[in-house]
Amino acid sequence: MKNIFIDCEMTSLDSNGELISLGALYIDDNGNERTFYAEFNDYDASHSNQWVIDNVISKLKFINYDFKNCVTTFPGTNTIKAVEMKGSTKAISLRFVEWIQDVGDRCIFVADVGHYDISMVFNMLGGAFSLPSNLSPAYTDLNMLIAIDKTLNVDQAFDLNREKLAGDISSDDKHNALFDARVARVIYYSIMKSN
Template identity: 30%
Template sequence: MTKIFFDTEFTGLHKNTTLMSIGLIDEFGDTFYAELTDYDESQVNEWLRENVIANFRLNDQQAGQFFVEQDELSLCKATTIRATKNEVNTALILWLANQEVRKGPIQMWSDCLAYDWVLFNDLLADYTNGYPQLPAQIHYIPMDICPLFEMKGVNPDISREEYSGRKASYWTGSKHNALHDALTIKDCYYKLQNEDPTA
């Protein structure tokens, strides 16, 4: 089963929250990063402006555009999009379908994922039958690194950046950028498992 590590940024810790951005990285290094243009701006407070929006990588001129870049050395692909929720849904379904063709069924991993998983389902799931039906290649049980910290004897309240050693970068921004946080989750997972993700 292929592991995909993901994170979301959203407009608040409440039931009416809306998705602002999502970042995913598979265990082989391919990434998907989206900034949504139709989140509920009336819910945005100063903290979100300073910590989330300030870490967005794309600008308004790139709205509706879809980019795929390939690293010449690693051959990893980076997919980015700034668009509406419906457009991001379409792009992410395509990206996930590519993952399945190349690597098999998908196990989703996040960190303290209560809101992340609900928003992931809201973005991707088909609710025609009255319950969320995710794309078939995604395993219906998400995995959370938070209890993994505890099982490995590490305080689950530790700073993820401190534990993983991940620094801010031009490419992924810093903490509270969804792609940066997804990369940090991946780094923490492999450190907790004492595995080298590049092996």
């Protein structure tokens, strides 16, 4: 089973939370990075606290667009290399399903403290019984792997700086969903190589 590293930014971490952005990353058998990045245009920003406004919404890539849809394929193929879009939850859901299906391999999501991300994405996709046939309804939680690898409890693992764990990656893109998915990938493979 192959990994799709996923991260979401949302208006809040409660039952009223709505997706702001979604980033996903998959590495194919040839080592090619395949990415999905979407910003939602139908969330209610008033549900966001000041931290979300300052650290997520103000840094969105397509903040000045109402809609965007750009699909890049590998040269000479119909294989999707990258999707960048801004749109409604429905439009993003349809495009994300297409991207997952285009991956082809049986996949599982890997997310850092993923219960928020996975719940929202599965809801967006229509629930666990409506997922693309090549996507597992289970997921791998990176925070749990960090806790096991570092012999910490999950709260201690949660408090560790992810960019430092990934080798001091620093970027103005922190809290960009695709950047965070890339950081998760680096940490995941670092843990897998050490065990």
